[in-house]
Amino acid sequence: MTAPRPAELPAEDLSRLAELRGVATSYSPAPDRTVTASATAVTRALAALGVDTGTPGAVRAALAARERELRERLLPPTVVCWSGGTSAALDALPAGTRLRITTEQGETRSAADQLPPGVHRLTATAPDGRTTDAHLIVAPARLPTPPGRSYGLLVQLYSLLSRRSWGMGDLGDLAELTSWAGRALGAGFVQVNPLHAAVPGTPTDPSPYRPSSRRFPDPVYLRIEDIPEYVHAGDRERTGALRERADRLRASVLEKGALIDRDAVWELKREALELVREVPLGPGRRAAYCDYLAEQGEALEDHATWCALAEVHGSDWQRWPAGLRDPRSPETARARSELMDRVDFWSRLAWLTDTQLTAAQRAAREAGMPVGVVHDLAVGVHPGGADAWAQQEYFAAGMSVGAPPDAFNARGQDWGLPPWRPDRLAESGYAPFRHLLRALFRYAGALRIDHVMGLFRLWWVPQGEAPTEGTYVRYDAEAMLAVLVLEASRAGAVVIGEDLGTVEPGVRETLRERGVLGTSVLWFERDWEGDGRPLPPDRWRADCLATATTHDLPPTAARLTGEHVELRDSLGLLTRPLEEERAQAAADTGEWLGLLTRLGLLRGTGGGADTSSEEAEIQAVHRYLLRTPARMVGVWLPDTIGDRRPQNLPGTWNQYPNWRLPIADAEGRPVTLEELAGAARLHALVEVLRGSS
Numbered sequence: 105m106t107a108p109r110p111a112e113l114p115a116e117d118l119s120r121l122a123e124l125r126g127v128a129t130s131y132s133p134a135p136d137r138t139v140t141a142s143a144t145a146v147t148r149a150l151a152a153l154g155v156d157t158g159t160p161g162a163v164r165a166a167l168a169a170r171e172r173e174l175r176e177r178l179l180p181p182t183v184v185c186w187s188g189g190t191s192a193a194l195d196a197l198p199a200g201t202r203l204r205i206t207t208e209q210g211e212t213r214s215a216a217d218q219l220p221p222g223v224h225r226l227t228a229t230a231p232d233g234r235t236t237d238a239h240l241i242v243a244p245a246r247l248p249t250p251p252g253r254s255y256g257l258l259v260q261l262y263s264l265l266s267r268r269s270w271g272m273g274d275l276g277d278l279a280e281l282t283s284w285a286g287r288a289l290g291a292g293f294v295q296v297n298p299l300h301a302a303v304p305g306t307p308t309d310p311s312p313y314r315p316s317s318r319r320f321p322d323p324v325y326l327r328i329e330d331i332p333e334y335v336h337a338g339d340r341e342r343t344g345a346l347r348e349r350a351d352r353l354r355a356s357v358l359e360k361g362a363l364i365d366r367d368a369v370w371e372l373k374r375e376a377l378e379l380v381r382e383v384p385l386g387p388g389r390r391a392a393y394c395d396y397l398a399e400q401g402e403a404l405e406d407h408a409t410w411c412a413l414a415e416v417h418g419s420d421w422q423r424w425p426a427g428l429r430d431p432r433s434p435e436t437a438r439a440r441s442e443l444m445d446r447v448d449f450w451s452r453l454a455w456l457t458d459t460q461l462t463a464a465q466r467a468a469r470e471a472g473m474p475v476g477v478v479h480d481l482a483v484g485v486h487p488g489g490a491d492a493w494a495q496q497e498y499f500a501a502g503m504s505v506g507a508p509p510d511a512f513n514a515r516g517q518d519w520g521l522p523p524w525r526p527d528r529l530a531e532s533g534y535a536p537f538r539h540l541l542r543a544l545f546r547y548a549g550a551l552r553i554d555h556v557m558g559l560f561r562l563w564w565v566p567q568g569e570a571p572t573e574g575t576y577v578r579y580d581a582e583a584m585l586a587v588l589v590l591e592a593s594r595a596g597a598v599v600i601g602e603d604l605g606t607v608e609p610g611v612r613e614t615l616r617e618r619g620v621l622g623t624s625v626l627w628f629e630r631d632w633e634g635d636g637r638p639l640p641p642d643r644w645r646a647d648c649l650a651t652a653t654t655h656d657l658p659p660t661a662a663r664l665t666g667e668h669v670e671l672r673d674s675l676g677l678l679t680r681p682l683e684e685e686r687a688q689a690a691a692d693t694g695e696w697l698g699l700l701t702r703l704g705l706l707r708g709t710g711g712g713a714d715t716s717s718e719e720a721e722i723q724a725v726h727r728y729l730l731r732t733p734a735r736m737v738g739v740w741l742p743d744t745i746g747d748r749r750p751q752n753l754p755g756t757w758n759q760y761p762n763w764r765l766p767i768a769d770a771e772g773r774p775v776t777l778e779e780l781a782g783a784a785r786l787h788a789l790v791e792v793l794r795g796s797s
Contacts, residue, residue: 118157121167122146124174126526127155128577133510133606141575148566149577152500153527177237178228184586185216186245200231201635205240216240221590223533235331239533241583243564243590247619250598250735251474255793257285258752259741260655261296261325262364264296264765266777268329271353271369275460276327277777278477279467284781286471294468295478295552296439296736297655299325299461303486307367310763313482313554314520316489318409319543321461323453324369328376331456333383344375358774363764381449396455403539404451406431412446413439420488431494461547468549472533475598482729498528498536503564506571510606516571523562523783524587526579534587538564541588545595556601556620559584560611561724585618600649600736604628622648624734626725627663627692638699641731650734652725652743655751660722662748663769664693675759700724703731718746719785723792744786746770
């Protein structure tokens with residue numbers, strides 16, 4: 105759509121049109137402050153939704169059309185009915201309206217009561233002859249409460265190397281970690297970073313939060329030796345040479361202080377996987393692979409086709425030859441046929457990765473973990489990647505997801521992720537979201553949803569504009585939540601929402617009502633409505649995952665010592681003088697340590713009276729978390745050995761090695777999984793977590 109000059113548009117008509125399309129014309133960064141969204145943001149957002157706002161006449165016509173649509177349509181495109189309840193949309197139908205419902209199970213019903221959970225097809229016919237088709241989502245009223253109370257480990261998988269890793273942590277390491285943590289430590293879960301497929305590049309973006317695909321996993325995490333066909337690879341000289349190169353790559357990280365080099369790891373693994381592919385699958389393996397292909401269907405074919413085309417034309421589909429930019433074009437069909445060998449290669453890698461992910465969750469449950477592996481769902485995908493290519497009709501062209509200006513970032517944020525179109529999602533019965541969740545729940549005991557507030561609304565930034573020039577676009581949160589609860593219930597999985605930062609009123613309450621846990625981080629839990637002091641443990645919410653830190657925050661040792669301030673100062677990230685930042689950080693830490701002392705949680709680490717040591721303070725922090733009613737308590741794995749370095753430092757790109765650091769001890773020496781398993785400091789903290797200290 106042509107972007108108009110905003111000043112020419114009638115304000116009332118534009119505001120009304122925006123309202124009816126879910127586009128905000130203002131927002132409130134604080135309870136006592138309202139900011140008017142720029143007309144540019146509003147018109148660009150409407151254009152991305154397919155609404156012509158090029159002239160005042162076009163605005164009036166679009167408004168009239170939308171009002172007529174809402175007036176004449178009996179039902180919205182997707183209707184929600186919670187089990188045991190009624191649907192407001194169905195209750196509002198004219199008296200005498202006839203319903204015809206075709207369930208997922210193939211049954212035909214004439215009433216919406218006693219329907220099985222699922223996404224059904226609904227046709228409503230009013231007495232005046234109007235007929236409307238809609239999707240009907242029937243979901244359990246809420247997710248079940250997590251089984252008992254448990255603690256678990258939080259880790260960025262790439263950072264956890266074992267003596268068998270090929271330069272970065274892999275799915276074999278994850279299976280080993282879950283088995284050990286469940287059996288020897290009594291842990292109930294292990295939470296990992298998103299393992300979505302990355303966009304290849306030179307170098308590849310190491311961030312796990314800007315993937316090519318959220319539906320399919322990244323084969324860089326494969327444990328090559330655990331692939332049954334690898335042992336039968338014919339060229340023993342080549343496999344031996346690969347192993348030697350892998351040993352050198354691992355040693356460069358663990359012994360020489362090199363950063364994790366994802367591209368170097370992938371170069372090795374890809375070469376090995378090309379050899380593996382030459383080994384024929386046995387009958388049973390072949391049948392399993394064919395089942396996977398049939399189950400994943402067109403989505404896998406699209407993903408593998410994008411991967412094959414990216415090998416030829418580069419990893420940004422928007423720069424491909426015109427005919428290949430459309431996944432349904434004759435040119436793409438022809439190219440897929442010509443590249444079928446490579447399409448099969450990438451399909452095979454998706455299957456192999458899926459099997460190892462499933463094995464890791466199985467290892468966790470066999471080790472006695474009530475939850476197992478907690479996977480992480482990124483908020484979006486790379487605009488040049490596989491999902492954005494295959495699902496173009498569902499993404500808002502020319503827009504990017506971000507965050508508005510707030511107290512932490514006066515310039516706002518642009519995350520470079522294209523948002524889903526809420527109208528297209530609703531028209532499809534939320535098919536892309538359903539299929540994405542179903543794919544992840546195949547191997548997840550729980551799912552953490554990054555920026556869970558995105559189920560309600562997202563900040564859309566027009567491409568080429570500053571993040572301050574964005575506006576919120578609203579989604580049908582009830583429908584999004586119904587899909588989430590439905591798919592999680594089918595999988596018997598827990599859901600954790602990352603609800604940190606600015607959250608609009610009512611969101612946390614709605615999530616809690618549906619059984620979605622929140623995220624509570626110690627340093628942010630203060631009495632913000634009162635005196636601002638640290639929140640006593642008995643006033644924390646129970647329905648949450650409680651932690652001391654996250655991958656985007658300083659490790660606990662760095663926060664306690666103030667080293668996080670020095671790091672930010674060295675990178676020019678401070679917004680106030682260094683002394684002010686130091687004083688503020690010391691005051692914050694002092695308040696928390698004072699509370700820990702008053703509660704009797706700060707004790708010596710070796711049975712002595714010395715409570716001033718960093719290790720004693722970290723133990724006290726976790727005793728405090730156990731005092732809260734939180735159903736899940738998460739421990740940042742690097743905290744167990746005193747690691748100082750954050751895995752990601754927001755606000756930096758190449759100034760800091762984000763997403764490339766191995767787990768290290770207090771002196772910065774990389775530590776293997778095997779060394780972690782024997783670390784006295786880790787076991788002392790585990791004794792605290794198990795209530796023995």
